Amino acid sequence: MDVVSTITAIRDKRRGIMGSVGFIPTMGALHDGHLALVREAKRNDTVVIVSIFVNQPQFDSQQDFARYPRDLKRDLELLEREKIDFVFVPPCEEIYPAGFNTWVEVKQISKELEGRARPGHFCGVATIVTKLFNIIQPTRAYFGQKDAQQVLVISKMVTDLNIDVEIIVVPTLREADGLAMSSRNLLLNARERQAASILYRALTVARQMHNRGTVDSAEIRNAMISCLKQEPLVTIEYVEITTADTLDELPIIDRTALVSLAVRIGSVRLIDNILLYPPK
Ligand code: AMP
Numbered sequence: 001m002d003v004v005s006t007i008t009a010i011r012d013k014r015r016g017i018m019g020s021v022g023f024i025p026t027m028g029a030l031h032d033g034h035l036a037l038v039r040e041a042k043r044n045d046t047v048v049i050v051s052i053f054v055n056q057p058q059f060d061s062q063q064d065f066a067r068y069p070r071d072l073k074r075d076l077e078l079l080e081r082e083k084i085d086f087v088f089v090p091p092c093e094e095i096y097p098a099g100f101n102t103w104v105e106v107k108q109i110s111k112e113l114e115g116r117a118r119p120g121h122f123c124g125v126a127t128i129v130t131k132l133f134n135i136i137q138p139t140r141a142y143f144g145q146k147d148a149q150q151v152l153v154i155s156k157m158v159t160d161l162n163i164d165v166e167i168i169v170v171p172t173l174r175e176a177d178g179l180a181m182s183s184r185n186l187l188l189n190a191r192e193r194q195a196a197s198i199l200y201r202a203l204t205v206a207r208q209m210h211n212r213g214t215v216d217s218a219e220i221r222n223a224m225i226s227c228l229k230q231e232p233l234v235t236i237e238y239v240e241i242t243t244a245d246t247l248d249e250l251p252i253i254d255r256t257a258l259v260s261l262a263v264r265i266g267s268v269r270l271i272d273n274i275l276l277y278p279p280k
Contacts, residue, residue: 019046
C-alpha cells in the first residue's frame, strides 16, 4: 500500500494506472461503514484509492474541527488489511494553500435539512470533493447513504459540472443496536452511547407505521418525536419527511420518502435516515 501526501505524487501514480479507479473520500477515524465502501470499490474497480483528510471548511466551528477523532496509524492498518492500493493523506496546506479562494456551491438542495442547521457545510463538502475528483480523476466514487443529503449534493454537482465520474451509493452500516456507524460515535460517553440507540428506534417507528399503511407524514413525524423524547439526553434538531431526490416537503407519502433526523446527545451531533418505498 502506497501512502502519498502530495498532489504531484498522487497524480503521478494515477497516470500509471491501467483500468478503472475506485475512489473513497473520507475524514479518517475509519470504521466498518467506511470499509463497506472500500469493499464495494474493491469488487468493482481495478485500483482503489482512499483519501483521508479532515476538511476544515465543512465544520461549523473550530472547536468541532479540533475535536474530530483522528487516528491515522490505525486507519492505515485497517486499509492495509483491506489491500488498498493508494491512500492520499494530504496536509491542510496542500489542499488549501495561502490565497485559496474558489468555492463550489450547489444551490437549493444544500439549503435544506443539514444546510439549515449548518450553513456553509455543503459548500465545504462540494469544494473538497471537486478538488479530490480533479486530482484523482476516479472512474467511480463511493459515498454512504448514511449522509443522504451529501449524496444528493454531490450527484447534482457531478451532473451540473459535467464531472466524468460514476457515483455509487452504499447502504448504511449499523451497530448491533441499530446506531449508524459514525466517527462521531467515538465522542459519546457510555451513557450517551446507550442513549444514541433511540435514533434508529425512531426511524423504525416510521418504517413500521408506513408498513402498516400510514401515509400522513405529520402523524409519522409526531410519533418519531414522541419516541425521541423518551430519551432525556436527546435534544432534537430536526425530524423531516421529504422527497428522496429533491428534499421537498412530502405531506402525504405517495412516492419514495427520505425520513431524516438530526439530534444532539450531550455535545455530539448525530444524523441518520432511512428511505420509505411506496407499496409495490
Ligand atoms: P466521513 O469520513 O464521515 O466523511 O465518511 C466518508 C464516507 O463514508 C461518506 O461517504 C459517508 O457517507 C460514508 N459513511 C460514513 N458512515 C457510514 C456508515 N455507517 N455506513 C455507510 N457509509 C458510511
